[in-house]
Amino acid sequence: DNSSPNSHRQGLHTVLVAAVTRALFLCYSDGLSHLISGAESPSGEQRFNQFMQKLGKKPNSKNLDLNNCALSAADVTELASLLPFLPELEEISLSWNGCVGGTLKALTVHLHHVNLLRVLRLNNCRLTAEDVTSLGEAFEIVSQLEELDLSWNSNIGGKLSLLTKKIQKGCKLKLLKITDCNLTAKDGESLAEILNVIPNLEVLDLSINKHIGCSMKVIAQDLKNVPGLKELNLHMCGLKQDSLQGLDTALQHLAELRKLDISCNKEIGGGFKDSTAHLASLKNLEVLDLHQCCVTEEDVTVLSQVIPLLSSLQELNLSSNKSVGVSSDPLLGRLRFLPKLKSVVISNCGLGEESFSSLAEAALHLPELEILDLSWNKCVGGNLKLLLGALKLATEIQVLRLSSCNLVAEDLALLTLLTEDGHLARLRKLDLSYNNSISDEGWVIFCQGLAVFKELSELDVSLRPLSCRDCGTWFSELLAALTKLPALTELGMQRWVLSESQRKRLESFNQDNKRNIRFDC
Numbered sequence: 001d002n003s004s005p006n007s008h009r010q011g012l013h014t015v016l017v018a019a020v021t022r023a024l025f026l027c028y029s030d031g032l033s034h035l036i037s038g039a040e041s042p043s044g045e046q047r048f049n050q051f052m053q054k055l056g057k058k059p060n061s062k063n064l065d066l067n068n069c070a071l072s073a074a075d076v077t078e079l080a081s082l083l084p085f086l087p088e089l090e091e092i093s094l095s096w097n098g099c100v101g102g103t104l105k106a107l108t109v110h111l112h113h114v115n116l117l118r119v120l121r122l123n124n125c126r127l128t129a130e131d132v133t134s135l136g137e138a139f140e141i142v143s144q145l146e147e148l149d150l151s152w153n154s155n156i157g158g159k160l161s162l163l164t165k166k167i168q169k170g171c172k173l174k175l176l177k178i179t180d181c182n183l184t185a186k187d188g189e190s191l192a193e194i195l196n197v198i199p200n201l202e203v204l205d206l207s208i209n210k211h212i213g214c215s216m217k218v219i220a221q222d223l224k225n226v227p228g229l230k231e232l233n234l235h236m237c238g239l240k241q242d243s244l245q246g247l248d249t250a251l252q253h254l255a256e257l258r259k260l261d262i263s264c265n266k267e268i269g270g271g272f273k274d275s276t277a278h279l280a281s282l283k284n285l286e287v288l289d290l291h292q293c294c295v296t297e298e299d300v301t302v303l304s305q306v307i308p309l310l311s312s313l314q315e316l317n318l319s320s321n322k323s324v325g326v327s328s329d330p331l332l333g334r335l336r337f338l339p340k341l342k343s344v345v346i347s348n349c350g351l352g353e354e355s356f357s358s359l360a361e362a363a364l365h366l367p368e369l370e371i372l373d374l375s376w377n378k379c380v381g382g383n384l385k386l387l388l389g390a391l392k393l394a395t396e397i398q399v400l401r402l403s404s405c406n407l408v409a410e411d412l413a414l415l416t417l418l419t420e421d422g423h424l425a426r427l428r429k430l431d432l433s434y435n436n437s438i439s440d441e442g443w444v445i446f447c448q449g450l451a452v453f454k455e456l457s458e459l460d461v462s463l464r465p466l467s468c469r470d471c472g473t474w475f476s477e478l479l480a481a482l483t484k485l486p487a488l489t490e491l492g493m494q495r496w497v498l499s500e501s502q503r504k505r506l507e508s509f510n511q512d513n514k515r516n517i518r519f520d521c
Contacts, residue, residue, distance in 0.1 A: 044085030051078060061088050067121075068096040076103040083110040091119040095149070101126030108138040117142045124152040129159045136166030147175040151205070157182030161190040169197040176201065179233075180208035188215025195222040205233040213238030213265070220246035224253035232257060235289070236264040241271030251278040259287040263317065269294030272302045280309040291319035291345070297327045304331035308338060314368075315343040325350035325377065333358035336365035344369065347401070348376035356383060363390030373401040381406030381437060384414055392423050400427060404434035404464070409442025416449030428455055433462040433492060440473045447477035451484035460492035471496040479509060482517065491517050 042050065052059040055069045064086070066079075071094065083089070092114075094100050104127065111117065120142075125131075127150065139145070150156060160183060167173075176198075178191075183206065192215070195201070204226070206212050212219075216239055223229065232254070239247075239262060251257070260282070262268065268275075272295065288310065295303070300323050307316070316335070318324050324331060324346065332355055335341060344366070346359070356379050363369065372394075374380050380402060391397070402411075412432070418424050430453070432438075438446075443461075450456075463469060471478075475498070482488065498506070498519075506519050 044082065048082045048085055051082060061086055063091040063093075064089060065091070065093045066097065067093050070099075071097040072099050073103045076100055077106050080107045080110045083107075083113040086114055088116060089114040090116050091121075092117065093119070093121040094125060095121050095123035096125075098124070098126045101131060101153075101155075102128050104131035105134040108134040108141075111138050112141045115142065116144060118144055119147040120145060121147075121149040122153070123149055126155065127153040128155055129162060132156060132159050132162040136163040139163075139166050139171065140168070143170075144172060146172055148173060149175070149177040150181060151177050151179035152181070154180070154182040156187075157209075158184050158187065160187035164190045164194045167194050167197055171198045172200055173198045174200050175203040177203070177205040178209070179205050183209040183212045185211055185214035188212045189218050192219045192222040195219075196225040199226060200228060201226040202228055203231040203233075204229060205231070206237055207233045207235035207261070208237075210236060210238040213240060213243050216243035217246035220250040223250040227253055228256050229254050230256055231259040233259070233261045234265070235261050237262075238267070239265035240267045241275070244268045244271045244275040248275040248278050251282060254282070255284065257282050257285055259289075260285060261287070261289040263289045263291045263293065266292065266294045270296045270299060272299040276302050276306045280306045282310060284312050285310050286312055287315040288313060289315075289317040290321065291317045291347075293321060295321045295323050297323045297329075300324055300327035300331050301329045304329040304334055307331065308334040310338065312340060313338050314340050315345075315371075316341060317343075317345040318349060319345050319347040319373070320349070322348075322350035325352055325355045327355075330358055333362050335359070336362040339365060340368060341366050342368050342396075343371035345371070345373040346377070347373050347403075351377040351379050353379050353383065356380065357386055360386040360390055363387065364393060366390070367393060368396055369394045370396050371399040372397060373399070374405060375401045375403035375431065376405070378404075378406045381411065381435070382408050384411040388414065388418070391418055392421075395423075396426060397424060398426050399429040400424075401429075401431040402435070403431045403460070406437050407432065407435040408437055409439050409445060412438060412442050412446040413449075416446060416452065419452040420449065424453070426455055427453055428487070429458040430456060431458075431460045433460040433494075434464045436464055436467055436469075443471070443474040444477055447474045447481055450478070450481035453485065455487055456485055457487045458490040459488065460490075461496070462492045462494035463496060465495070468495050468497060471498065472502075475502055479505060482509060482515075483513065488517060489515075491519055493519050 049059045055066060055071075055075075057066065057069070069075075071079075076094075076099070100122065104122075104125075156178065160178070160181075171194075191206075216234075216237070220243075234247075243265075244262070247262070288307070290303075307313070316338075332346070335344065344363075349355075351359070351374070356377070363372075369390075384402075384407070415424070419427070471493070482491075509515065510517060
């Protein structure tokens, strides 16, 4: 090499300058790239908003309502990653999302980020044993939880202890719903064991668990630990007469009870004579549901002494108990002592003229009545006039159900005249279905006066199954009346035969009047 030392040094200097310049450029580029990517990376709030938008929901930092959103397992995982950005969250509703089952642990391990959580709803999520275990572990984290709804998760049956054994003293639960979860007698025993650690419980719903009745006596013994219970739902729980006795003993500790539903427990029939000692003491009871309990005439005798003492009662359902109508005891007549009654449901009770007359007389003393259901009592037909006085005084009545009552034209004329005279002014739902005994002339008279039901929103005039009739004689009157009933949104007309021209007129009516009345023909 013939080059001079100076040229070597100059060449080396050039190389070093180029290397340093490149290094600085790379550092600057990396830093700039990092800054740009940081600026483009969405915040937690933005990610949450995007997640909700993807599901077609409006973001709400306090109430996460994702019911029936077809969530996938990936969605649940993504939701879990967003919980750290939702410190104000109070309610989570994931009901009717089958894919939640088997993935719940991904969510529960992050619940410590939402320590204000009060409500968790997981209805029909196909929860597994692992999910129930995860929920139990979460109870050690979400100390403020007040409402838990696990209804319609059949796999919970036999596994409830995986949850209950984790619930510790001081739990703030006020509402626990486990409807239709295939609970076993052992689950009932597990539930009984935790009643002493959830003293604030106000609502307990175990409905549609037909095996839970076998452990009802055990549960009833521990109900004394929840003296503030306001609602107890045991619909279709397989209760037997001894279950009823145990329950009645528990009622002495439940002075705050507002609602008691023991409906559709057919095997308790005949057991009321030994099981009503404490029922009469429920001075705050507002709702009593005994429908389809196979009560006997002897039961009716006992109930006629007890029910009139429930001075706060507002809703009474005795439906599908035929002995109510044939018993010689004046149960229905004694409803006059319950002036706060708003709903009386006596569908399919085998009423005779005597019991119907007793009810009509009692109804004169029920000024706050809003709902009256007499469906499937054939004696009403031709005798609706017995209710004339009561219907005149019942200024609050909004729902009148007279399905399958053998009504005749005279009954419909009576209803129309009542409204023309200013009565039944608040009527919103009228069920006249399955009254094939009404003549065409009766329907004409009714439709001619139908426009006076100004607040009517639902009307059902359907015929019985397997029957069929032409409505040509009163169709025009009906259509004319509909134009004067702006609140009407549902009209049942099953099995009435409509001609093609009549169908077109109905469709035209909906279009011209911007209505969406469903004609179920």
